[in-house]
Amino acid sequence: MIVRFGYVAMSTVIKDCSPSKTMTMASFSKLEDREAGLRKLEAIAKMNLHNTLRLLKHNAGSEIQVYRMTSKLIPLATHPELQDWNPYAALEDSFAEVGSYIRKRGMRVSFHPDHFTVLSTPRPEVLASSVRDLEHHVRMLEAMGLPRTAKNNIHIGGAYGDKPAAAERFCTHFAALPEALKMRMTLENDDKTFNAAETLEVCRRLGLPMVLDIHHQWVNNEGELPWELWPDILRTWDSPLAQADADPGAPLVPKIHVSSPRSPSDPRSHADLVEPAPLLAFLKRIAPDTPAVDAMIEAKAKDQALFELMGMLRELAEKDPEITILDGASIRIGT
DNA sequence: ACCTGTCAAGTCTGG
DNA sequence: CCAGACTTGACAGGT
Numbered sequence: 029m030i031v032r033f034g035y036v037a038m039s040t041v042i043k044d045c046s047p048s049k050t051m052t053m054a055s056f057s058k059l060e061d062r063e064a065g066l067r068k069l070e071a072i073a074k075m076n077l078h079n080t081l082r083l084l085k086h087n088a089g090s091e092i093q094v095y096r097m098t099s100k101l102i103p104l105a106t107h108p109e110l111q112d113w114n115p116y117a118a119l120e121d122s123f124a125e126v127g128s129y130i131r132k133r134g135m136r137v138s139f140h141p142d143h144f145t146v147l148s149t150p151r152p153e154v155l156a157s158s159v160r161d162l163e164h165h166v167r168m169l170e171a172m173g174l175p176r177t178a179k180n181n182i183h184i185g186g187a188y189g190d191k192p193a194a195a196e197r198f199c200t201h202f203a204a205l206p207e208a209l210k211m212r213m214t215l216e217n218d219d220k221t222f223n224a225a226e227t228l229e230v231c232r233r234l235g236l237p238m239v240l241d242i243h244h245q246w247v248n249n250e251g252e253l254p255w256e257l258w259p260d261i262l263r264t265w266d267s268p269l270a271q272a273d274a275d276p277g278a279p280l281v282p283k284i285h286v287s288s289p290r291s292p293s294d295p296r297s298h299a300d301l302v303e304p305a306p307l308l309a310f311l312k313r314i315a316p317d318t319p320a321v322d323a324m325i326e327a328k329a330k331d332q333a334l335f336e337l338m339g340m341l342r343e344l345a346e347k348d349p350e351i352t353i354l355d356g357a358s359i360r361i362g363t
Numbered sequence: 364a365c366c367t368g369t370c371a372a373g374t375c376t377g378g
Numbered sequence: 379c380c381a382g383a384c385t386t387g388a389c390a391g392g393t
Contacts, residue, residue, distance in 0.1 A: 108372090143374085143385085
């Protein structure tokens with residue numbers, strides 16, 4: 029089994045390279061000239077895309093093929109007071125440049141719209157802004173010219189005191205989404221509400237691929253071990269919605285999220301680095317039936333944590349014939 | 364240069 | 379019914 033590692037949003041190694049610079053609504057409102065303010069927002073977005081490209085080049089230099097882009101590329105993009113503003117035209121070239129770099133290198137990128145995107149909500153205004161946020165993310169992926177294998181990963185959302193009803197509402201709301209949004213979505217188990225088994229059930233019902241977060245599964249489960257759910261999770265990546273459009277017969281490589289608990293007293297928070305042992309235990313369990321998996325490192329130290337993990341794996345590989353280091357950011361488990 | 368309160372957004376808990 | 383927690387990088391305004 030080939031395992032490729034990636035990281036999220038920003039680098040702690042490359043300095044002055046934030047892809048999520050922003051402007052608050054408070055300071056935007058203070059500007060006399062609204063049009064000049066909008067041009068300023070577009071300039072910030074251009075800088076964010078430029079820094080995203082710098083990060084991708086840094087990734088290429090370290091053979092990192094998997095990366096999650098920040099949702100904050102365009103500041104205030106979906107703010108209710110700026111709905112008449114269309115930032116995409118001014119950013120066409122910047123998005124195209126980032127997208128062509130990704131395509132040329134065959135990188136796998138994604139977005140993770142944050143927890144304000146809640147399709148399980150009973151409130152119409154929250155649903156409307158969630159759909160608007162998803163449309164914004166899809167529009168960015170399309171502006172980059174990325175195939176539908178570039179996904180938006182979200183959680184199911186709140187339970188509102190009745191989890192089955194909330195799951196039902198999620199499914200109803202999902203069914204009403206435009207096709208372009210449906211085929212760009214993955215669902216991830218969360219650490220408090222919808223656990224891995226419950227998320228899997230919704231994924232199977234809707235034909236959506238499931239991203240398993242093994243840290244969330246550890247702190248929110250029904251007594252199952254993570255690899256016990258894996259055969260069914262793996263199958264969700266065969267669904268028609270998950271297929272690669274370049275090669276419709278080829279299933280998309282499944283993705284997992286990896287992080288370690290900050291401390292025994294604070295088990296839900298993410299630690300700076302990743303403990304290799306629990307990760308390896310999981311990977312060895314799934315390796316016999318899984319040709320490849322992409323593992324997104326969600327540690328506070330970001331890419332630094334990825335580099336440290338590779339260092340630890342390199343040492344372990346010397347004594348463990350089941351581990352082979354393939355390059356700067358990928359390994360093979362088993363044969 | 365460094366520190367602290369705040370930020371557009373949702374949900375849950377406790378009072 | 380409402381305030382605060384949750385969580386996070388970065389702004390904004392202060393020292």
